[in-house]
Amino acid sequence: MLGEIENLSRQAGVPISNMKQSAPQTLNSYKKYEVKLDAEGSMDAVVNFLYLVSASPQLLRAENVTLAKDKDSDAVRASVTVTKIVVP
Secondary structure, three states: OHHHHHHHHHHHOOOEEEEEEOOOEEEOOEEEEEEEEEEEEOHHHHHHHHHHHHOOOOOEEEEEEEEEEOOOOOOEEEEEEEEEEEOO
């Protein structure tokens, strides 16, 4: 999952500055994996990254998306939680 997120960020041109994976949660009959990340790029690149995450064949989902514009440039800082559900 981490490798897929890194590949998607490179493809979109959005460098990830921080990424942390939480322990998997077992819920009912499935497991939920969660990665919290911080990234920065142009608005177009960040939106493209979010699209690539949601269109990933690994069934990733972007949740809790927070965007903030950098005061000194046109860059946008994004904090995103990416989740993946796995049914055994």
